[in-house]
Amino acid sequence: MRLDKFLKVARILKRRTVSKELAANxxxxxxxxxxxxxxxxxxxxxxxxxFGQRSLTVRVLEVKDIVRKxxxxxxxxxxxxxxxxxxxxT
Numbered sequence: 001m002r003l004d005k006f007l008k009v010a011r012i013l014k015r016r017t018v019s020k021e022l023a024a025n026x027x028x029x030x031x032x033x034x035x036x037x038x039x040x041x042x043x044x045x046x047x048x049x050x051f052g053q054r055s056l057t058v059r060v061l062e063v064k065d066i067v068r069k070x071x072x073x074x075x076x077x078x079x080x081x082x083x084x085x086x087x088x089x090t
Contacts, residue, residue: 001063003030003047004037009065011072012049012058022051046079053084 001009004019007028013019022028023037029048030039041047045060058076067075 001041001065002037003028003035003039003041006041006060006063006075007047007049009067009072010058010075011069012047012056012076013051022049027051047076050084055080055082055084057081 003023004016007013007019008016013022019028020037023035023039026034027050028035029050030041031046035047041060041063043060043062046057047060048055048057056078057080059079060076062075064075
């Protein structure tokens with residue numbers, strides 16, 4: 001499954017267009033490498049998404065084309081969630 005579609009199906013991001021935009025701007029890393037929206041995702045992959053002042057790292061447990069809202073979180077497990085420090089100009 002494509003990276004942009006997985007992020008939407010798993011409800012990590014609300015819209016596929018947002019997923020594409022983040023990946024196109026090199027803010028998504030899959031298995032330690034900057035990923036394109038078309039990067040193939042499979043079980044066991046580690047995805048890091050940086051948006052705003054937040055970084056979310058998840059491990060893909062399962063890949064499905066269609067899932068219900070209450071089952072979406074079963075597709076991944078959160079490995080790390082951190083808030084990035086704002087750079088100060090002092």
